[in-house]
Amino acid sequence: MNTPADNDTPPDTDANRPGGALRRRFGALIRPYVPSYFPVAWKMGLSISALILVGMTLLGVFLLNDQLQRMRQQADSFGAAIAAQLAHTAREPLLAEDRFLLKVHINNLVRSDSIHGAALFDRDTTPIDQAGDLPPRALPADGAVQRWRDQGEAMSTYFAPVTVEQNRVGAVAVTLSDRSITAAQRQVRDTMITATLAMGLLAIIASFLISRRLAKPIHNLLAATSALQQGDLKYRIQERRNDEIGHLIEAYNSMAHDMLEKDQVERVLQRFVSPSVARTMMANLDQVTLGGRDVEATVVFADIVGFTRLSESLAPEAVADMLNVYFGAITAATSFYRGTIDKYMGDCAMIVFGVPEEDSEHLFHGLCCAVMIQRLVSRLNEQRARRGQTTVEFRIGMNSGAMLAGNLGSRDRMQYTVVGDAVNLASRLSNMAGAGEIIAAAALIDDPNIGSRVRATEYGSMRVRGRNEPVRTYRVDGVHALSETLMEQRIARFLAEYYAEAPGATS
Secondary structure: OOHHHHHHOOOOOOOOOOOOHHHHHHHHHOOOOOOOOHHHOOOOOHHHHHHHHHHHHHHHHHHHHHHHHHHHHHHHHHHHHHHHHHHHHHHHHHHHOOOHHHHHHHHHHHHOEEEEEEEEOOOOOOOEEEEOOOOOOOOOOOOOOOEEEEOEEEEEEEEEEEEOOOOOOEEEEEEEOOOOHHHHHHHHHHHHHHHHHHHHHHHHHHHHHHHHHHHHHHHHHHHHHHHHHHOOOOOOOOOOOOHHHHHHHHHHEEEEEHHHHHHHHHHHHHHOOOOHHHHHHHHHHOOOEEEEEEEEEEEEEEEEOOHHHHHHHHOOOHHHHHHHEEEEHHHHHHHOOOOOOEEEEEOOOEEEEOOOOOOOOOOHHHHHHHHHHHHHHHHHHHHHOOOOOOOOOEEEEEEEEEEEEEEEEEOOOOEEEEHHHHHHHHHHHHHHOOOOOOOEEEHHHHHHOOOEEEEEEEEEEEOOOOOOEEEEEEEEEOHHHHHHHHHHHHHHHHHHHHHOOOOOOOO
């Protein structure tokens, strides 16, 4: 059971943590100045430069403090030595109470440029004589040093005892100006700072140069991935390295090589099966197995009339060239209407609509494709006849209905195709059609979604092998005007491309 205190506890969010609001305010303040893209070379350069600057600064501070301490120790040693010398010189005059000689010693000492004051005290720390600058309320302390300032100038006063046979009989004080040591310290500090900045600048330049060199393979990988995204599978990184980046480059080149091989295999495979089937097979190589599924589709058979007699009078190369021309037209018509060429069987092409890619308009697209094939064949025949080349005519049969679609054959050799009674009927209708005709089962034209979009003439009932009852058929003459206009545009585009590619062809 929750207590009121538990219910009143605010959630542990960044805003409720100490400094959370300050961090958000600081982030909002600097966000406009932070670029959305920051090169890795700059990141590496700035990081290395920051580390170098911090290291050089710490090293400079350490060396500077050490040097300043050494200079101070040397100055203190000099001051203590002067004080000790004065104490030794003043011992006999102090015992003899020769104040004149003591005064001479003190005045002579103060005449030096580096000594700004001197004083003599008796054993009761009562001043006996002094000259020059002394700190206020100066009291002698054996071995002590007093730091003070006189009109802004730093001073140091050193005290030393006057002893006779280890008995203290007095003391002396010597004041030295810190002007020279301060100037020397300033010069050392400036020199150290200048050297640190110079070394830091050189280090920054070197770090950026090194960072750019280290980032170059990353730029190469970025360019390679960009080329890969644009479909350039032949792009390779030529740089060779013996580190982790080198292994990454080798992995990329190997991956690009494998993708290129896969793409080449897929392109070759698309010449034997439909592009959609090829993509499906290449994407799921482990799932290419025997089997099929029930589908509703449309099948079209386009067969050359009198091909056997024609092939007997032509050389094999001429037959192959002729078939390639007409089958190229069939392929173009099939692609325009989302069909799939199931197979070429000698002089016959089997085309499927609605599989393997679903198409709700597969029936109408099959009709349009059949009409376009006959129109293309007619136009090609006109041009080939003008050039004295062999012409052919196609007969087309088509049907729609339930059929089985899938990989059929054996484990060692299979083919993606469709089978079923609807497929057999389309093949029979093709054999019974005349030259230049398109024969379709009556069920296709009777479809309410098709009848108003197709121009067809009742062809009559046909006796089809394998069926007890005659099959009502129609001869398809064309499709509605809008589809005809679009079809003519596609035919003109195909013919223009064909004559542009065919050597010596003229329109």
